[in-house]
Amino acid sequence: MPNEAVLVVEQEEPVRSFLEQQLTDDGFEVLSADAARKAFELVEQAQPDLVLLDAVLPDASGFEVCSRLREGEPGRSWNRDVPVIMVSSRSEPVDRLRGFARGCDDYVAMPFMYEELLARMRAVLRRAGGPRRTVLAIDDLTIDLASRTVRVAGERVQLSAKEYELLIALAEEPERVFGKEELLRDVWGFRSLGRTRTLDSHASRLRRKLNSNDDPRYVLNEWGVGYRLVAAAA
Template sequence: MRVLVVEDDRGIADLLVRGLERAGYEAAAVSSGTEALTASPEPDVVLLDLGLPDMDGTEVCRRLRTRSDVAVIVVTARGEEGDRVAALDEGADDYLVKPFGLAELLARIRAVLRRVRPADRELLSHGDLTVDLRTRTVRVGEREVALTPKEFDILEVLAVDPGRVVSRQEILERAWDEHWYGPTKVLDVHVAALRRKLGTPGLVETVYGRGFRLGPAAGQADGPEAP
């Protein structure tokens, strides 16, 4: 998922980009409306400040809406009702007033994506593994796999980008809470149960010292796996 931060305050933009990347998003920042309108490739989500140096954010939103259904979340210090109404009337999907917490921003991104994401992006496939984000069901081949909510959340984090090594901390932050500071051993218990239920050796791989990833689509590990 690509997120474009449109923010002329470099400090705020950098904080948002780092927070989004820690949450597993591909993030970039631009500082003007013109750059937002010409960004390539097109993002999945735009976090749009209203007070831009070259044009008002509502105008950026209006122009985006003439050509795209990209999700737009306004993030601004302007909290007056008139500003909210104007942005929403121009097609913004949500409106968030600064200051705000990263947890709330991530929750709003997830909510917006659930509303606007096409159906084909609700289905993640990797070899024989199919993860349906809409119904929260998992199949390996023709077999449906019953997972606990937390096991499903872990698998979703890995299945969004098969092959990418996801750190323990990132999984804990995304599947539990972005402010998780507890022991990471709880993750091992859930991963062990997930492996057992999937029943495909090597599918969920441990990359020692780095984290976990989904292995080759055929389910054949290309490296040693933890017991």
């Protein structure tokens, strides 16, 4: 599969160098970045055919990067349907689900066999351009990940970009309480709790938009801990 361009986004130099060498030997044009900022520059400038994305980067989480690739950014232009494979040491089912919810096409846990990664890359590239339509449904709340549309009881709800990302984060495990530090890291890329007002204000607006009365069912505040999307089943 010669001449297809792959962007490797990986903060660990040994892993990045290994992938660069192996993929070059297999006929790919290889670009690389060790941080999110450089990755966005390259994905816009080079328009790669596929992105291999580390889930943990020094300046943002890979999950946030994937969301931003799918969403696009004002004043910047890239293919928002570019295939993305997350390559990560985070191998728990919740991490895989989080990756798919943010828009990745495949998720490969480390350590991995290079031959398996190559086979997955080729499969994703074959599927590229096909229909992408996945819908999350929680009670009467539906989230169309392809069109990024949200509906409650069939009525469309208009959300800002960060409100949508916060909703996706909570929808990955609707009944689980997500800590504020975790949400700030995965949605905003913050590394400390110093910006909790940002999270709280977005959660408050999201709650108002998803609920039609003063007894909210969605975006529940667990005081002193964080947020969950819906109450746990009795």
